[in-house]
Amino acid sequence: MIGSESFGSVYKGVLRSGTVNAVKVFNLQLDATFKSYDTECEVLRSLHHRNLVKVITSCSNLDFKALVLEYMPNGSLEKYLYSHNYFLDIRQRLSIMIAVTCALEYLHHGCLSPVIHCDLKPSNVLLDEDMVAHLSDFGVSKLLGEDKGDLYTKTLATLGYIVPDTSLSVAD
Template identity: 80%
Template sequence: MDLSMNKLSNRIPREIGGMQNLAHLSLRQNKLQGSIPDSMSSMVGLESLYLSHNNISRIIPKPLEKLHNLKYFNVSVNKLYGEIPSQGPFKNLSSQVFIHNEALHGSSRFSVPPCPTSSKHRSNRKILLVLFLLLAIAVIFVPTTFVLLWIRHRTGKRAPAQAESLSTIRTERISYNELLQATDGLSKSNLIGFGSFGSVYKGILSNGTAIAVKVFNLQVDVAFKSIDTECEVFRSLLHRNLVEVITSCSNLDFKALVLEYMPNGSLKKYLYSHNYFLDIRQSLSIMLDVACVFEYLHHGCTSPVIHCYLKLSNILLAEDMVAHLSDFGFSKLLGEDESDLYTKTLATFGYIALGTCHEPNRGPGRDEHLEL
């Protein structure tokens, strides 16, 4: 996994230790802070670990000596201090992988000062280390616990109102005039996205609920097929990482879907804008969200679903930065006899999966490619 040069900030999450089968991890040239988590010693399959050119501080965890498969390791240009581990994979490392840190010491072969030998000094150092760790735990976990409790308190208060609001929407039909009023007559100022088959507008209903209105371009013949496909797909799916279709509105001259509004926009905005950034925890969470929803689409449904239109602008982010998959206009529902192949080539050129034109009979593998 190479996440280098991505301007990632904050701490390396402790949960990363659960990736026990990961062989290569590069987080170099980011803005990571805090310490190297001890949990990384559980990544027994790790062969290379690059953490250079960050703002990582504190000591190099001694439990990393357990990583017997580790061959390449680099923590240069950081703010590390303390003793360099000398056993396990550290026996074969050169001094270059530790240069430009604050106060590392250890074996002479690492070109660092020797460790203090005075028992009194060692005792004082241990006491200071324990005090420092206790202070760090207090500084980190006390505010974090307070914030989590505050968020839970606010969520507990808002959740019933939001559920009641959405429940009201689902039990009432939304008329064409109500949609026009909610979007200021489909005003350009409320336009939040557009494509070959239609446009998406932000709207505010009379009860204050924010919605997204996907208006189809009826001048395009394929748009009718897209409407039918989305309705058919969403009628059979239910997953926390899918954009929810609240209702629909249709007459002879107008067809639209009323969708759950995603206030943080698309993943593309965060990856291609200088004004928005994702830290490493958010990045991992979004990757897991997308993986979970595709596992559900391919293997968790009665009839597997192939999305066929996976791109960054179709991965939308809710207020809590949970990723939601949208735009099922090109999707394909597979029957029991179609689980491995079908013959019709789906998706638009420019966003079509690599190899589709040459191997059109592939099934769920079509969703393995992401258009950036």
């Protein structure tokens, strides 16, 4: 196990080929889990950007729901911001800010249907082997239609990081 979140746990997995992946296993004991899983699958299947965590595949049946994701060996930004054992120099910090900004710009303006992440926080910014930032965890998201009305979810987010205006629209 490499992490846990409100809707389940994340494990490091190695395929026979030697490829390392992250496996996000959803806790089906929670009522909101089904909606979170459906939301994340809905959002991620149509998104493709260098600064978003890639979904390899999904696994689902009545007793088990999981997403197989690209593995990020340097963990989350949270580890680097709130630990005395890790350090980011000014170049790394700037690179991370630019990468997250590029991901958000893509979500808001580069998709057919704009996506609002709704839970942007340091633990949802993951770092690959080159310290490039990738935005993750779309279990709490809003998909906006052409009329800018809500099309999808309003599940639980992290206090202090949730979008404060639930009627948020993507406008320039």
